[in-house]
Amino acid sequence: MRLALAQINSVVGDIDGNAVRITDWLERARADRADVVLFPELAVTGYPAEDLLLRPGFVRAARAAIEKIARQVHGITALVGSPQLDADLFNACFVLSRGEVRGVYRKRYLPNYGVFDEDRYFAPGRDLMLLRFGDVLVGPTVCEDLWQPGPPATDLALAGAQLIANISASPFHVGKDREREEMLQVRARDNTCFVALCNAVGGQDELIFDGHSVVIDDDGQVVARAAGFEEELLVVDVDPVSAIARRLRDVRRRALARGRRARDVQVIELPAPTVQDDVRHPAPKPQVDDLEQMRLALELGLRDYVTKNGFGDVVVGVSGGIDSALTAALCVQALGASRVHCVSMPSRYSSDETRTDARRLAELLGTDFRELPIEPMVAAYDGVLAEHFAGREADLTEENLQARIRGTLLMALSNKFGWLVIATGNKSELSVGYSTLYGDLAGGFALIKDVYKTDVFRLARRLNERSGRELIPASIIERAPSAELRADQLDEDSLPPYPKLDRVLEAYVELDRSREELSQDGFDRDVVERALALVDRAEYKRRQAPPGVKLRPKAFGRDRRTPITNRWTN
């Protein structure tokens, strides 16, 4: 049997465009003589379509698109994800064959944790379905269904499915591909069946879908793997019927089956697999390390945010520091140098070194570069505010003012030229509020907002290694971090050293460890106290921050929903 996994990049809300894409890829799979082609979960609407799913017109348009796609399906069977409105709304897998909808499987397990809100939109399905292609029995499932160790996977296998097909839109964090693949290997072995998972790919606001679609045999071995972070049509020949032999030898499984009755299952009859005159068995695409995943996800996330929203160019305020340097370099890699504008906005506190480095960065990256000094504006504000601030010391006010002048300049360039402003703050800063609202937090997209400062350094080095030359000047990577908002300022004057801080942040923000538990974990009590107080106090800033690429198991925003008004301090 020839499987095709169409790992496509749908656009949320673009039902017509997605339908065209699905039809195009369907043609490609048919040209490759596939027996069945899988498309991702909710491929017709894009994922997550959020409250668009509560608009009847939207759901009706998705249904019309499915009917239209179905009419194109001849000589192949297609599994396509789209919402189904019946007594309630379901997250469905449509089975298309011979020009029509032959069956509709409804997702049974609706995730409502982390970034997910599917209980808000969908009712759970109750039924099982088997697709019979001659001797081959395939059980369709949707995403979360297969993360459950029990039914529907176990019930499908007991009902005879030799292949479990899963259509997914599985949001990425670093390492998620391996986590998912290991889970699927266990499912394959537990159920002595083949598993084929077709995952979405692409960026949608803060979420990345990483692709990495995979086919696993009944021994848990990876038979085929698509690339991560790009579209791909993965075509592979498998023989799911071979699972029967293993099942007859599998004493543990037969013992389990003996005590149970297979549930009632709807069986859809479909054409038997074609006899092929060649064998498709492409080598699995290699897995890549964490840092490479971050890089690829950041580039995909930015590119999709920019292009799906119809922007042309982007603009980055480059300070000569590492955050803005990494941001600008990633923008160049994602969009090309001609679409990136670097703007240096020095003040009296900017050193000659950082000012030179900002310019040199743009040279190395090959981007447009402009220098806009902020001193005239600083002087104008100081003049107007002088009488009101009389007798008061300089403090954070004057520092924030400089950041906001820079934010205002970038937004002016954005307004005049239509450039999207890319904010440059990292996760360490955003966690502790070491950033200025409407200043360095200003922008349409905060690319590296889920990258800890220690990872900013690692990524910068990686980018230079990969390119085989200095993309980011070494002097930027080696200089001690400073906001340069007052004389002789260093980040470490205000914050714990980043290596210590980042470990505490990871434990508190992402693992929800309490103050007490963090002390037991052996973290420095002083670092813990300072970090936690800062994190809790900065929630209001994060609420007004631009979206950015989610990279970590728990990002701020959809994953970590914390009230602003909140007196809990433990």
Added chain:
Amino acid sequence: MRLALAQINSVVGDIDGNAVRITDWLERARADRADVVLFPELAVTGYPAEDLLLRPGFVRAARAAIEKIARQVHGITALVGSPQLDADLFNACFVLSRGEVRGVYRKRYLPNYGVFDEDRYFAPGRDLMLLRFGDVLVGPTVCEDLWQPGPPATDLALAGAQLIANISASPFHVGKDREREEMLQVRARDNTCFVALCNAVGGQDELIFDGHSVVIDDDGQVVARAAGFEEELLVVDVDPVSAIARRLRDVRRRALARGRRARDVQVIELPAPTVQDDVRHPAPKPQVDDLEQMRLALELGLRDYVTKNGFGDVVVGVSGGIDSALTAALCVQALGASRVHCVSMPSRYSSDETRTDARRLAELLGTDFRELPIEPMVAAYDGVLAEHFAGREADLTEENLQARIRGTLLMALSNKFGWLVIATGNKSELSVGYSTLYGDLAGGFALIKDVYKTDVFRLARRLNERSGRELIPASIIERAPSAELRADQLDEDSLPPYPKLDRVLEAYVELDRSREELSQDGFDRDVVERALALVDRAEYKRRQAPPGVKLRPKAFGRDRRTPITNRWTN
């Protein structure tokens, strides 16, 4: 039986403070010789505590607080809302009596729509509970349980409950009190039972809980009603046993009951009601009209955001226009004039009239007033940007620049003096994006972000009427709206007239009517086209807007979750 409904204002996360408040009000109820006192849903943690509920330490602290409260409960029974961690986490009603926890009822219906995300946190309860106070049988329920027409209410009544007690945290929108009360009247009649609902009161970020706790008899008549938008201990004598006589006469109900078997119910034995030597039957607090509800909700929401977050004073940029005038006036009513600072920031486009009106507004309100001209900053920015903007026409860039200079000035005052900036944008502007990110959208709280422009006018007039004098100068109310960001600018040059626009916005934003349906509804096609395109395009601005008071059935934010990257245009 003497009921006490303790309509309290909990603070999210302040478990210790909430426990003290609960104990204090328990004492007051006991001093009033109440047999039972009800506290709101999740009164111990505050509602909604969001992801704090996923921290084990938080849930453990709530349980410890319940045990501590229980030890204070003697001579009275208390129903207190708090999370319960068992095999999973439940949204529970703890029954406290004789110094200990006597029972735990678990909420069965978990709302996961609109502003609610309870499936994210809680597992649904399965069981019914009856509290027996001598002859009186009381069925405890939690909020959403009673919005369901069937069980648990019907099952509780069939099991003999003469009074259904409900502890709620029911988020407000205008008219919600009447909606809720009508629903409860139907429940009482359908089940021939008394109903007592104790609702939370207070502001929590964007949500308002409106109080309006109520007791209804078995004929559906309102026996007692607490005030809206403030704390109150409502004490009332009722005789739920009288429902039995009506039940024996109720042919429809007996027919229903005959066909069914009452479900297994856990019965908790509690002290019989005390014989009282007086009668408590306070007159129901009057209901107020929509405009008055808005006013009260806005004042409560602001006051609670300011005080619960530990702010002292607030600052409002006053332009001489109606939005900022209403915002400043509401701030004064909520906090007192001494805590409100009005700042006028005129430009070359500000007319003498608006400039004078801004000053006069502050005089009428009795607040601090400052004038900070923005021309020096405009000139400085123009100078720095001139070479980059050479050969280009003036456009929105120059308008936004003025707004951002004002935002930056307000934030500088905020940083220096610790004042909270109150943004002044209304719902009409926020819907169509007729506002400047980091400009007029800058601030910690956007008080009137859910008030349509037409309601801004109505509220301004109402404030003047109520005070019996001009709080807001009549000239401000009568002048045609203008942003004054270029010469001779009027809002109506860029937008449809507000009365037309607001009706389309209400239908599209709040009722999800499609473009086609709006045409069928008889709206002007041109207004619809312009409004919808603007609304869809402005989502990215709304994401970065400050929180503000939710007043409408659907507000932006928690209620209306729309992707930014979104090509759906119907």
